[in-house]
Amino acid sequence: MPLLVVGSVAFDSIETPTDSREKVIGGSAVHFSYAASYFTSVRLVGVVGEDWPDEHTTLLQSRKIDTEGLQVVQGEKTFFWKGRYEPNMNDRETLDVQLNVFGDFDPVLPEQFRRCKFLFLANGSPNLQLKVLDQVPGAHLSVADTMDLWINVERDSLMELLRRIDGLVLNDSEAKLLTGDENLVAAGHKTLALGPKFVVIKKGEHGAMFFSEHETYVLPAYPTESVVDPTGAGDSFAGGMMGYLAEQDDFDPTTLKQAMAYGIVVASYNVEDFSLDRMKTIERADLELRLEQYKKMLSF
Amino acid sequence: MPLLVVGSVAFDSIETPTDSREKVIGGSAVHFSYAASYFTSVRLVGVVGEDWPDEHTTLLQSRKIDTEGLQVVQGEKTFFWKGRYEPNMNDRETLDVQLNVFGDFDPVLPEQFRRCKFLFLANGSPNLQLKVLDQVPGAHLSVADTMDLWINVERDSLMELLRRIDGLVLNDSEAKLLTGDENLVAAGHKTLALGPKFVVIKKGEHGAMFFSEHETYVLPAYPTESVVDPTGAGDSFAGGMMGYLAEQDDFDPTTLKQAMAYGIVVASYNVEDFSLDRMKTIERADLELRLEQYKKMLSF
Numbered sequence: 178m179p180l181l182v183v184g185s186v187a188f189d190s191i192e193t194p195t196d197s198r199e200k201v202i203g204g205s206a207v208h209f210s211y212a213a214s215y216f217t218s219v220r221l222v223g224v225v226g227e228d229w230p231d232e233h234t235t236l237l238q239s240r241k242i243d244t245e246g247l248q249v250v251q252g253e254k255t256f257f258w259k260g261r262y263e264p265n266m267n268d269r270e271t272l273d274v275q276l277n278v279f280g281d282f283d284p285v286l287p288e289q290f291r292r293c294k295f296l297f298l299a300n301g302s303p304n305l306q307l308k309v310l311d312q313v314p315g316a317h318l319s320v321a322d323t324m325d326l327w328i329n330v331e332r333d334s335l336m337e338l339l340r341r342i343d344g345l346v347l348n349d350s351e352a353k354l355l356t357g358d359e360n361l362v363a364a365g366h367k368t369l370a371l372g373p374k375f376v377v378i379k380k381g382e383h384g385a386m387f388f389s390e391h392e393t394y395v396l397p398a399y400p401t402e403s404v405v406d407p408t409g410a411g412d413s414f415a416g417g418m419m420g421y422l423a424e425q426d427d428f429d430p431t432t433l434k435q436a437m438a439y440g441i442v443v444a445s446y447n448v449e450d451f452s453l454d455r456m457k458t459i460e461r462a463d464l465e466l467r468l469e470q471y472k473k474m475l476s477f
Numbered sequence: 478m479p480l481l482v483v484g485s486v487a488f489d490s491i492e493t494p495t496d497s498r499e500k501v502i503g504g505s506a507v508h509f510s511y512a513a514s515y516f517t518s519v520r521l522v523g524v525v526g527e528d529w530p531d532e533h534t535t536l537l538q539s540r541k542i543d544t545e546g547l548q549v550v551q552g553e554k555t556f557f558w559k560g561r562y563e564p565n566m567n568d569r570e571t572l573d574v575q576l577n578v579f580g581d582f583d584p585v586l587p588e589q590f591r592r593c594k595f596l597f598l599a600n601g602s603p604n605l606q607l608k609v610l611d612q613v614p615g616a617h618l619s620v621a622d623t624m625d626l627w628i629n630v631e632r633d634s635l636m637e638l639l640r641r642i643d644g645l646v647l648n649d650s651e652a653k654l655l656t657g658d659e660n661l662v663a664a665g666h667k668t669l670a671l672g673p674k675f676v677v678i679k680k681g682e683h684g685a686m687f688f689s690e691h692e693t694y695v696l697p698a699y700p701t702e703s704v705v706d707p708t709g710a711g712d713s714f715a716g717g718m719m720g721y722l723a724e725q726d727d728f729d730p731t732t733l734k735q736a737m738a739y740g741i742v743v744a745s746y747n748v749e750d751f752s753l754d755r756m757k758t759i760e761r762a763d764l765e766l767r768l769e770q771y772k773k774m775l776s777f
Contacts, residue, residue, distance in 0.1 A: 265659045359565045361682070362702040382661070383683040384697060394774040397684060397695040402662040434777040474694040475775040477734040 179218045179243075180423040182209050182416075183284055183309045184299025184322075186223035186247065190259040190273075191408055191451060193266065198406075201452035202233045204256065205299035205322065208409030211453055212416025212443045213297075214240035215461050216424040220290050222246035222309075226254040226278045236453070245287050253278040266404045267381050286312045295423040297415060298342070300324050303334035310341060318428050320344035322415060328355050340372035343428075346415050352378045361386060362393060375433065377418070379411050387437055392430060396437055399445035399471050406451040410444045413456070417443030417464075442467045479518045479543075480723040482509050482716075483584055483609045484599025484622075486523035486547065490559040490573070491708055491751060493566065498706075501752035502533045504556065505599035505622065508709030511753055512716025512743045513597075514540035515761050516724040520590050522546035522609075526554040526578045536753070545587050553578040566704045567681050586612045595723040597715060598642070600624050603634035610641060618728050620644035622715060628655050640672035643728075646715050652678045661686060662693060675733065677718070679711050687737055692730060696737055699745035699771050706751040710744045713756070717743030717764075742767045 184206030190199050210219045220243040227249065234244050256279035259272040282305065296313050298306040298321035306321055313319070319342045327335050328351060339345060345368060353359055356367035361378055365388035368376045375389040382404075384397040418440035422428050425436075442464055449455040489503030510519045520543045527549065534544050556579035559572040582605065596613050598606040598621040606621055613619070619642045627635050628651060639645060645668060653659055656667035661678055665688035668676045675689040682704075684697040718740035722728050725736075742764055749755040 360702060360704060362700045366702070380683065383680065384695075386700065393700055395684075395697040395700050396775070397697045400662045400686065400693055400695050402660060402666070404660060431777070438777050472777070475696070477731070477738050477772070 178294050178423045178426045179220055180213050180295045180297065180419055181220045181222065181286075181290055181293035181313065182206050182213070182297045182299055182419075183222040183246075183286075183306075184209060184297075184301055184412075185256055185279055186221075186225050186229075187256040187258055187279070189408055189452065190257070191406055192261040192272075193406060194262065194264050196405070196451075198451045200257070202236070203258065203408060203452060205301075205409075205412045207237070207453070208412035208447065209297060209299055209416035209419075210237060210242045211240060211456050212413035212440075212447065213420030213423070214242055215443070215464055216417070216420030216439070217295075219243065219420070220246060220293060222284050222286060222290065224248045224250060224278050224282045224284075225256075227251045229255050236457075246284070246290055250278045255279075260408070262407065266407055269407075284309055294318065294426075295419060296320070297419045298322065299412065299415075303327050303331045303338045306338055307334060307341070310338070318343050318422060320346060320415070320419060322346045322411070323351065324348075325351055325354055336371065339368075342373055344375045344377065345373045346377045346379065346411075346418075348411065349378055349380045352376075365393065377437070379414060381407070381410070385414065385437060385441060387433070389430070389433075394434070396441055396475075399441055399467065399474075401445050401449065404448050405455075407448050408452070410448050413447035414440040414444040416440070438468060438471060439464065442471055478594050478723045478726045479520055480513050480595045480597065480719055481520045481522065481586075481590055481593035481613065482506050482513070482597045482599055482719075483522040483546075483586075483606075484509060484597075484601055484712075485556055485579055486521075486525050486529075487556040487558055487579070489708055489752065490557070491706055492561040492572075493706060494562065494564050496705070496751075498751045500557070502536070503558065503708060503752060505601075505709075505712045507537070507753070508712035508747065509597060509599055509716035509719075510537060510542045511540060511756050512713035512740075512747065513720030513723070514542055515743070515764055516717070516720030516739070517595075519543065519720070520546060520593060522584050522586060522590065524548045524550060524578050524582045524584075525556075527551045529555050536757075546584070546590055550578045555579075560708070562707065566707055569707075584609055594618070594726075595719060596620070597719050598622065599712060599715075603627050603631045603638045606638055607634060607641070610638070618643050618722060620646060620715070620719060622646045622711070623651065624648075625651055625654055636671065639668075642673055644675045644677065645673045646677045646679065646711075646718075648711065649678055649680045652676075665693065677737070679714060681707070681710070685714065685737060685741060687733070689730070689733075694734070696741055696775075699741055699767065699774075701745050701749065704748050705755075707748045708752070710748050713747035714740040714744040716740070738768060738771060739764065742771055
């Protein structure tokens with residue numbers, strides 16, 4: 178099944194304790210799409226400025242990502258983010274954000290995109306996410322990401338969104354902020370009570386937790402020594418998860434858990450180099466190999 | 478196989494955001510022994526003052542813990558620790574420490590204790606841990622815990638200990654301090670290079686990691702909403718792990734992983750109430766039940 182994603186397409190400038198990159202390809206919808214492309218055909222909706230190089234679009238197309246929904250605005254610049262990671266490679270400081278063309282992003286979906294059954298609303302304003310949701314009335318599975326900013330400044334819209342989507346993916350700190358509960362298990366259950374059928378709490382290097390009416394579980398991250406750049410880890414996790422669900426055209430509990438595991442494995446590759454550099458080197462077979470290792474790791 | 482543990486026996490005063498307890502039974506060797514007692518007979522070596530109530534000793538004996546090695550020093554007081562947990566129930570502040578009789582602890586093992594094949598050196602000065610190790614020359618498996626204090630002030634003795642023991646159990650922050658590496662996978666490998674045949678890094682609410690020459694894996698904590706008091710979680714984890722190894726009289730890779738899982742399950746009970754209060758209510762069957770749930774959680 179094709180998978181639709183709406184989100185940011187960006188230039189990232191990244192500093193780590195040992196290395197840095199300037200204006201590399203990034204953004205939530207980019208990391209998501211690339212990760213999902215190992216599993217299914219992806220339809221990307223986003224916006225860039227005239228400074229966006231054609232080769233970035235070509236790279237996405239080379240993974241069979243449909244970029245018809247990638248709007249190019251002449252005379253404007255692409256969303257730009259600059260950040261620096263702490264030595265623990267988990268905490269980061271935002272050094273610069275220039276919303277540019279993303280600040281006025283008002284996605285109008287191409288007609289054939291509106292019939293997608295699998296929809297991911299990458300991190301963005303809940304008002305915008307709701308507008309997208311309205312354009313895909315027949316979605317079988319709609320999942321959204323969010324962040325602290327929207328929890329703080331657009332709480333009412335976020336609450337409406339939570340009542341309308343099937344799944345929510347968010348970070349541990351965001352789950353605590355949203356619910357006011359410091360215990361992640363309690364925070365997960367409280368988030369679930371806000372409307373979604375399932376909630377995934379991402380814990381970075383510590384893996385991810387899943388909550389639904391009948392299930393609560395946690396899966397650890399795949400242990401890797403070579404964390405070069407964590408940017409996009411959460412988005413590639415979501416991309417792997419949603420990509421697998423769309424491929425299977427199913428989201429029963431068994432498929433959802435398998436999808437979580439694929440998400441974790443894809444994210445473990447994504448962090449092994451800057452931007453999409455590690456992802457460019459892997460095939461589906463690499464994902465399967467690491468998934469087997471991951472399964473073995475959790476068997477006793 | 479009997480399991481020997483040498484460590485602290487203490488009074489704990491504990492404050493959490495919602496509740497508190499004064500001078501309850503605690504200490505590393507106590508939490509360890511109680512947890513291990515579900516699996517094997519335990520021989521406890523420690524020291525208390527004359528203020529130690531008989532019923533605490535009786536409680537340990539009711540679990541078939543051999544307290545012949547629990548020395549009572551007349552005219553002195555028992556080790557006392559007072560701490561307060563942050564709202565996240567993971568970070569804590571030490572409000573008071575009175576070493577009392579534990580400050581001069583110089584354990585001389587009863588003769589029959591010296592023939593134990595399974596030995597756990599709970600957190601204590603490496604010099605003291607080495608002295609104990611000398612008294613158990615025939616140990617098949619010796620495992621030690623340590624803490625930031627000893628890494629900072631007795632590094633040389635700790636290094637000698639690491640060359641002589643089979644396994645080391647320590648917290649994530651301690652592994653980072655010991656190796657200077659912020660990546661836990663790298664920190665685990667570097668700790669392994671210091672001598673032990675295996676290293677376990679405890680990550681609190683995020684579970685535990687295992688490192689040996691041929692294996693690296695991470696197991697998540699059992700997700701529980703009711704974290705009432707995390708004191709002793711690490712010691713009960715180690716107690717469950719070592720208790721299972723001693724029961725099996727084995728420590729091959731398969732048994733070690735199973736032991737890690739038992740440790741995680743025991744610790745998940747220990748945190749559900751203050752001191753040993755939750756542990757007092759459970760049987761081996763409760764551990765088996767939760768282990769099955771844990772196994773199921775990690776299967777996909």
